[in-house]
Amino acid sequence: MTWVDGAAGSPYGVQNLPYGAFRHDGREPRLGVRVGDFVLDLDGAEAAELVLAGGALRRPVLNDFLALGRPQWTAVRRRIIELLTLPEHRAAVEPLLIPLAEVELTLPFAVGDYVDFYSSEHHASNVGQIFRPGQPMLLPNWRHLPIGYHGRAGTVVVSGTPVVRPCGQRPTSDGPVYGPSARLDIEAEVGFVVGVPTELGDRVPIEKFADHVFGVVLVNDWSARDIQAWEYQPLGPFLGKSFATSVSAWVVPLDALAHARVSAPPQDPPVLDYLRDEPHHGLDLRLEVEWNGGVVSRPPFSTMYWTPAQQLAHLTVNGASLRSGDLFASGTVSGPERDQTGSFLELSWGGREPVTLADGSARTFLEDGDTVTIRATAPGPDGTTIGLGEVTGTILPARHG
Amino acid sequence: MTWVDGAAGSPYGVQNLPYGAFRHDGREPRLGVRVGDFVLDLDGAEAAELVLAGGALRRPVLNDFLALGRPQWTAVRRRIIELLTLPEHRAAVEPLLIPLAEVELTLPFAVGDYVDFYSSEHHASNVGQIFRPGQPMLLPNWRHLPIGYHGRAGTVVVSGTPVVRPCGQRPTSDGPVYGPSARLDIEAEVGFVVGVPTELGDRVPIEKFADHVFGVVLVNDWSARDIQAWEYQPLGPFLGKSFATSVSAWVVPLDALAHARVSAPPQDPPVLDYLRDEPHHGLDLRLEVEWNGGVVSRPPFSTMYWTPAQQLAHLTVNGASLRSGDLFASGTVSGPERDQTGSFLELSWGGREPVTLADGSARTFLEDGDTVTIRATAPGPDGTTIGLGEVTGTILPARHG
Known part of the structure; x- marks a missing residue:
């Protein structure tokens, strides 16, 4: 005590x-x-x-x-x-x-490389339905490997840093136009902070996860959906994501999350050997997304299809080395229900179904002046609770309209 | 003198x-x-x-x-x-x-963020024909913006560093299998090294390029085509590229390349204002790709569709900040002729047309023990030549077959 x-x-x-x-x-x-x-x-x-x-x-x-x-x-x-x-x-x-x-x-650590995964089956399925209606919800590779990409490490900022609405190209029926993003969104994620580095050519097998990963932060991977939709083929998200990624100011050590371990959802088809983790453990982190002061969603991290140990094993299986301060994020955390989704793209179903905030106003995507705060808790020992702090940011108007 | x-x-x-x-x-x-x-x-x-x-x-x-x-x-x-x-x-x-x-x-500089563009029209068209036969060679966005993505900064290595053949998932008709990449390739590129940083929310307009960019390196963006083909949808290349990116040991200052400025190819349709550069200048850098001691290709950098100033203006137009040591690469440099292509994917036309090396052996992709050296020169003042050094690497066998 x-x-x-x-x-x-x-x-x-x-x-x-x-x-x-x-x-x-x-x-x-x-x-x-x-x-x-x-x-x-x-x-x-x-x-x-x-x-x-x-x-x-x-x-x-x-x-x-x-x-x-x-x-x-x-x-x-x-x-x-x-x-x-x-x-x-x-x-x-x-x-x-x-x-x-x-x-x-x-900012608690200098970010080495920042990798963002896409490991919630509910999120990937929702995005598939919104962007590719009538087609299979998941692409053929999704259940075989944790899809991920590298983001911009230099624009990872600490909670509280204001986020300037990004400008860029968005598509119209008359071709692309330049201007402020009109579909500015969040992605509620959990990030893992690498401690012990590796050499080029080495890899981190599943069972070595805790030797290399120090702890956990909350991540808001701000996303400009209109910029992203126009630019992302064939090489993935670029300017739609690179303007800012916010992380919580507190890194919760894995040691504090020993009581938060839960079985992760079963995986079918079976994964390749290098991704096999038994026991297949996730973390019972309970996220809360607050939009202008009212909670609009409660994404459950325990529903993630790919576990952090699988993500790290995959990230390094090609011999890519790790540095202290590397950050890899889970991808948007979304549960099976609409009010468990970790992005406003999903919450407003592609902007077609506005959300009513606590003050009665309606929203699809973010307006200037809006504030989003993501919080999380986890079960601790002896009935206690572990707080993961918060990651918050307020949208400032575009500078170069 | x-x-x-x-x-x-x-x-x-x-x-x-x-x-x-x-x-x-x-x-x-x-x-x-x-x-x-x-x-x-x-x-x-x-x-x-x-x-x-x-x-x-x-x-x-x-x-x-x-x-x-x-x-x-x-x-x-x-x-x-x-x-x-x-x-x-x-x-x-x-x-x-x-x-x-x-x-x-x-390694001459600590790499901040590493961005890789895709700015050769010939390369993008070749890749389109090889991977998407019968469809338009370029995707609709390609002529409107310089397509790019973030690579792994922590695995940028100096010329001479051996490259371990990466392992990963590759697709077969029976589903994905794990093993060493069977289609290991190069990408001959030119990289630009950022000197003066910017603040979050700022951007670097076309005319400020030379205030921020210090100089030029040669880049070999080693690529495992089989891993890449299976993983890249929808978020872009990840493990197919992240195992190693080699850069030349010498950074040639822009000051040394004043006589290498040439008109870049005309752009049609006209670009949006923030990408307009007049004069529309590229650089007359003449690359040479040597495979096991014999030159197999001579990619001309002067044919690049998007210029480095346009790339930097695009990279920062959303307010993404720059750090000293950020590296952005041109993307594979390919000219209009087969023997001007900057990847073996193109040189062997998707692996279907083997290349004969100087020693008489045939190749499609890289074999263990192969060495690739990329060199370049540019015109200097008074009839002199500017050497850009070389970027070389030898393939070592996979460690975790």
């Missing part, structure tokens, strides 16, 4: 302890761990030798810590739990707790 | 002066400029205050120098020309010249 005010029993008690980076008092970003409504200053904690990680906690981003590997991650986590629970540490540690309200959260 | 032995009149005289990074004498990588068959040690030159760049030349990669911008790039170039031509500098500079044969060249 932690001695930190208000932390015990909260989704950010010592069962969670997510890592992030923050500014405070005008100093450069430093690392911290969230406990309750405080940030434990890890830079200060390692400087005071309260916790030791070879200096990796005294950096502006998590990458050096991510590279240390699971034994070190676990040792540091155990030590932080001691610091926050044993009364004998209170006097030394309390001065290192900063109220969350006083800090500005910054 | 340079006093460096053998440099005057060579493709690496003072009209060229490409930048790279190298190891020598067991030290960590440092920066250098190639002149003739020597490397001028820029770390040593800046340490001795022979050239000043605020310390940016005393790094293991070019990124800090790239960020300085065109006025500084030009000033440093002028200074290096002075050092290598004025006899009064010879005594101080000569000890900083290291024979090329004694160094190991390393």
Whole structure:
């Protein structure tokens, strides 16, 4: 039981302890761990030798810590739990707790490569029906491999960063025109943060997943559907996605999600050997999409067809190397029901069925000034809850109409 | 006229002066400029205050120098020309010249994001005919925007790095099977290295191209055609490309290519305003593809439909920001003739028409042990030639058959 005010029993008690980076008092970003409504200053904690990680906690981003590997991650986590629970540490540690309200959260890790998967069967089927009516909902490859592509790592931004409505080409019956996207959308996703790198030519088999992956963030893969629809053949999404991808400020360690493991949906046809995972485990992360203050959808991550371990095994099976800070996202999380979908494309069924927001206004896609916040929780030990924080962003008008 | 032995009149005289990074004498990588068959040690030159760049030349990669911008790039170039031509500098500079044969060249810049375009009309038409016979050669969007996608930055490697044959899924009539790629190919491309970054929401209009782009590398975008064909719908190439992308060790500054500017092919239909460039300039870079020691193709970069300035304007028109070290490649360079194509997919027409190599052996795609070297030259001032170095790689057998 932690001695930190208000932390015990909260989704950010010592069962969670997510890592992030923050500014405070005008100093450069430093690392911290969230406990309750405080940030434990890890830079200060390692400087005071309260916790030791070879200096990796005294950096502006998590990458050096991510590279240390699971034994070190676990040792540091155990030590932080001691610091926050044993009364004998209170006097030394309390001065290192900063109220969350006083800090500005910054991007917690420098993103190496960013890969985005497409692993929800419900989402892929919905998109198939909306864009290719009358044809099979899933393409022939979809059940054989986790479809994915590389996104733009340099435009991954931390939660709270405003999103400028992108301009680009969209198709009309008279040919393409240039202007602001008229079908700006979200994609509610879960991202996995790579810790331990690999060499070129190596691969990460299913059973080594937890040796390489440190933790989890929430992702909003903002998408301009009109730009995407016109550009994406034959090489995939490009400008329709590359203007911004938001991630939550807190990286929840896999260690905190041990109680969230659930069986993933069965896979048929059977997968090739390199993708076989037994037990076939997903994570019971419960997402919530809030549009201008009201919840419009509750996507269940437990329904994902391809698991994160399968995604990483696939991503590396060709010998592609990993770097600390690589991010791979699940793809839009959509459950079987309309109010469980993770994109407004699905929620408004291609823009044909407007959604009524809490304030009574109607929406299909995003309007300027709209704010979307994605939150998630997971079951923790002993009936506790793990909070995954939030990823939020507000749409600013296009700059170059 | 340079006093460096053998440099005057060579493709690496003072009209060229490409930048790279190298190891020598067991030290960590440092920066250098190639002149003739020597490397001028820029770390040593800046340490001795022979050239000043605020310390940016005393790094293991070019990124800090790239960020300085065109006025500084030009000033440093002028200074290096002075050092290598004025006899009064010879005594101080000569000890900083290291024979090329004694160094190991390393990746010259840390790659931010890697974008690959698809801007040769001949290549896109050939691929269309091979994969979609009987249908229009180009998709409807192709003449309206430079099609592109993000590749894996973490697997960009320097020339000379061996390439392990990738494994993955390839389709058969009985469904997908796992194994080594049987259709391993090259793509001969030209890459552009971004120097000056931009902020999120900004864009780089056509006329600002040279403010942001520092120079040029050769690129071999190794491609596993069987893996690619099975995976690429609907989100584009992924594992078929992500196992390795090779770049030449020398970055040729745009300043060295002023005499290589030529009119690019006319564009019809007219492009949207943000893509309009007048004059519509390409670069007369003459590529050569050598397969196991014999030249099999001579792709002319001057035939590219979309210009690098149009590519960069498109890449940023949605507000995507740039970082120093971002790399964007042209896409496969193919001219109108079969022996001007930049991929073996085209050279062997989908594997149906084997190519005879200099040693008499026949090939469709790459076999283990094969070596491919792409070279290029461009016209320089006063009848000189600019050498773009080479990008080479040898295929190693698959590790996980």
